[in-house]
Amino acid sequence: MKTPSTVVLGVAVILAATSALAAPDFASMQVTPYEPPKPAPAFSLPGLDGKESHLSDLRGKVVMLFFWATW
Amino acid sequence: MLGFEAAMPQFQALGAQVVGVSTDPALSLAAWQKENNAGGKQILLSDFPRRQMLTAYGALETNEQSPVYRYAKRAYYIIDKTGTVKYIKVMDNPLNLLSADEVLAALKQSGAAT
Numbered sequence: 001m002k003t004p005s006t007v008v009l010g011v012a013v014i015l016a017a018t019s020a021l022a023a024p025d026f027a028s029m030q031v032t033p034y035e036p037p038k039p040a041p042a043f044s045l046p047g048l049d050g051k052e053s054h055l056s057d058l059r060g061k062v063v064m065l066f067f068w069a070t071w
Numbered sequence: 072m073l074g075f076e077a078a079m080p081q082f083q084a085l086g087a088q089v090v091g092v093s094t095d096p097a098l099s100l101a102a103w104q105k106e107n108n109a110g111g112k113q114i115l116l117s118d119f120p121r122r123q124m125l126t127a128y129g130a131l132e133t134n135e136q137s138p139v140y141r142y143a144k145r146a147y148y149i150i151d152k153t154g155t156v157k158y159i160k161v162m163d164n165p166l167n168l169l170s171a172d173e174v175l176a177a178l179k180q181s182g183a184a185t
Binding site: 022033034037038039040041043045046047048050055056058059060061062063064065066067068070 | 075082086087088089090091092093094095097101102104114115116117118123124125127128129130142143144146147148149150151152153154155156157158160161165174178181183184
């Protein structure tokens with residue numbers, strides 16, 4: 001027969017496992033707030049069609065900018 | 072990269088424009104895009120050969136022993152509608168990357184998309 005403490009422990013384990021499977025935890029991603037917030041440096045770079053794109057073209061939109069390469 | 076392309080509807084629902092910047096030449100990026108059928112919903116830009124944007128955003132990897140070693144760190148930035156950097160994540164290892172779900176979660180959490 002299970003003791004009450006065993007049941008409580010089992011429930012705690014299940015809850016912990018369930019939370020681990022939930023949506024990504026923002027804090028654990030270590031995406032750090034940029035403090036104090038600063039203006040994004042302006043840029044003007046060519047796109048794949050050779051046409052220049054500017055950060056100012058995107059004013060009024062949220063921009064998710066990332067750097068990448070074919071590492 | 073390809074994960075972001077698949078998640079473009081979610082980014083667009085948040086009013087977010089995804090911009091990828093690479094140190095590879097534009098022709099190489101175009102070939103990669105065509106080979107991988109990556110579509111065109113993301114804006115892909117080339118910072119080759121100047122790497123000025125990498126420097127401005129603190130994402131240039133250098134090596135004192137090699138003047139030609141100037142590569143991009145894998146990094147993510149969330150810029151709000153006013154052009155202000157709200158969140159930043161620079162990966163220690165370029166082989167590590169955030170999934171589209173993680174970036175979407177960060178975008179929502181940042182409040183930049185509201």
